[in-house]
Amino acid sequence: MPRQAVIVFNLGGPDSLEAVEPFLFNLFFDPAIIAVPTPLRWLLAKAISRRRGPIARQIYAEIGGKSPLLVQTIEQAKALENVLRETESDTRVWPCMRYWHPRAEAVVAEVKAFGPDRIVLLPLYPQFSTTTSGSSVREWETVAAQAGLKVETTRICCYPEEEGFVDAIAEKVRESIDRAANIGPIRVLYSAHGLPKKVIDRGDPYQNQVERTVRAIRERIDRPDAEGIVCYQSRVGPLEWIEPSTDAEIIRAGKDGVGLVVVPVAFVSEHSETLVELDIEYRKLAREAGITNYIRVQTVQDHPSFIRGLARLVDAAMMEKRAPWIRSGTDECGSRHAACPMR
Secondary structure (H helix, E strand, O other): OOOEEEEEEEOOOOOOHHHHHHHHHHHHOOOOOOOOOHHHHHHHHHHHHHHHHHHHHHHHHOOOOOOOHHHHHHHHHHHHHHHHOOOOOOEEEEEEEOOOOOOHHHHHHHHHHHOOOEEEEEEOOOOOOOOOHHHHHHHHHHHHHHHOOOOEEEEEOOOOOOHHHHHHHHHHHHHHHHHHHOOOOEEEEEEEEOOEHHHHHOOOOHHHHHHHHHHHHHHHHOOHHHOOEEEEEOOOOOOOEOOOEHHHHHHHHHHHOOEEEEEEOOOOOOOHHHHHHHHHHHHHHHHHOOOOOEEEOOOOOOOHHHHHHHHHHHHHHHHOOOOOEEOOOOOOOOOOOOOOOOO
């Protein structure tokens, strides 16, 4: 029976307060995040991580002194491996983090020792962006080539409308709307991590795919109070970012006298953007705006529907022996998204 290796990618997060600054350096040293020549990028990454380190350490101190993302990604990897082994007994799943441990160098070494016949690269980012999935896959391929890991590989581009992913979110949103509606009128905010507008203008399909995810969730719930608004969080720096912003929509909801159900639609695990930004900072903003009914929907994590959906993606990738990239569904990103790897 062929040996199969599945690599699930995520951002990663510091595992201690001491790791916060080096984690930030790794993040800002990524050319997909700061696209300038290496010497200047190194200096910028050093300066930014040193300046933002104290604030970031305070953020992580509020959630136990470390990111929970790796623990949850390991749980997702184990759950996915269990499902895949129902039909493919010699399949292993490895988590691989982009900016903190376990990083590509360590995971490539383990996979090479395993000796797989096939590899599937599965980003835990449902919507493709050059700054997330693209960056993780590029690093993996660079490190794998350096290590001499030459194995037939299929890359899963994206799955913004994958049935299991959408079902898992829709179930959580429906429950939260029912709970919130018992208190008073509500509005749903479908919040995704933002990007500078210039990244989208260069052809990144992320915003289009976020909107497709929300459209699929609305169709699955099929009720007027789930219509909601797509918005974007985590803006930093002076650049123009995609809009509307989540914080602006919270303030508007306060003026309109409605409660909020806030749904993270681009994160599949809990981390600082959900546990601090959504749960603490935006909840405080909502309270200041006069909103007392504020409910944040939990991420899908290892929800059975989501894990089964990932297994379907891996099975499809295993069948496509000659396709370097595959996606979920048939909807092309279109010619205006030049950064889509499926083009």
